[in-house]
Each structure stands twice: as structure tokens, then as C-alpha cells.
Amino acid sequence: MRIVHYMTVIVILLIIAAYSAMRTQAPQDNRRISVDEAWVRPALTSGNSAAYLTITNDTDNPVTLTSIAVDFAAMAQVHQTIVENDMAQMQQLENGLRIGTGETIRLQPDGYHIMLMDVQQVLNEGETVSLILTFDNGETLSIEAQISNNIVNLE
Numbered sequence: 001m002r003i004v005h006y007m008t009v010i011v012i013l014l015i016i017a018a019y020s021a022m023r024t025q026a027p028q029d030n031r032r033i034s035v036d037e038a039w040v041r042p043a044l045t046s047g048n049s050a051a052y053l054t055i056t057n058d059t060d061n062p063v064t065l066t067s068i069a070v071d072f073a074a075m076a077q078v079h080q081t082i083v084e085n086d087m088a089q090m091q092q093l094e095n096g097l098r099i100g101t102g103e104t105i106r107l108q109p110d111g112y113h114i115m116l117m118d119v120q121q122v123l124n125e126g127e128t129v130s131l132i133l134t135f136d137n138g139e140t141l142s143i144e145a146q147i148s149n150n151i152v153n154l155e
């Protein structure tokens, strides 16, 4: 009878150990790239717009945002605005936008942005559009961005 009880205890301990092992592995699933606070400037057809968002890289390796696909503009590129002698200039990041391990990068007016050229439909404030971000580790993220004149972010 006592032996049976010991066996029961051992089996229960094994189940707890297996469950704990599964639980400690779970956070690995959370190691990922995440995007927050995505918004896009309103625009008229054939005009330009820009998308702004915050990217966090919680994976174990640096990643690079290499391309952006949208169906509402002819082209989407990662740009950087550089101010030189009071003149703002935009440059395409030919090699994409690198996000280090554990790093958060905020795309915002006068910094990094996703340039949206030759908009194919009117982008009205309050509506949403979707963007597909592709990273060099093969990961793609489909995100929804609010069309907004984001005054707070303009400061």
C-alpha cells in the first residue's frame, strides 16, 4: 500500500516537472518582433504619404526590416529624414532598417519613416490600411495602421 503511494507521488512529481518544463519554454514563443502605434498620414490619390510605427525586436538576433508591401500605394520604402544646415532631406535606407536585439525603434516625423509613393486611393483620416513588413530573418508581419494627423507625434 505504501509503495503504491510512493509511486503515485513520483508520478505526480513527474507530471509537475513536465508541466514546469513546458511552462519555462513558453516565453520563447514570445520572443518575436512586434509593431505598435502604427499610423499613416492622410493623402490624396497620386500624392505621397508616410507610415510611422514602433518596432520592437525581442528575438535573440538583430533583424532588418527589408521591405514593405501595401496595396494602396505604388511604392513603399524605408526612409530617413536628415536635417543638414536647416534643410530636411530624405534618404532611402538601401540596406533596410536594422533593429538590434531587445531594441525598440520608433519611426516618426523627422526620423525614420515608411515612405508611401503614388498613393492609389484617397487615404481618409479615421480609416485603416494594412501593411506587410518583411524582415531578413524571413518573418513577415501584417499590421493595421490608422490613418491620422497624429499631432502628438508631430512634436
Ligand SMILES: [Cu+2]
Residues within 6 Å of the ligand: 079, 080, 090, 091, 113, 114, 115
Ligand atoms: Cu521619405
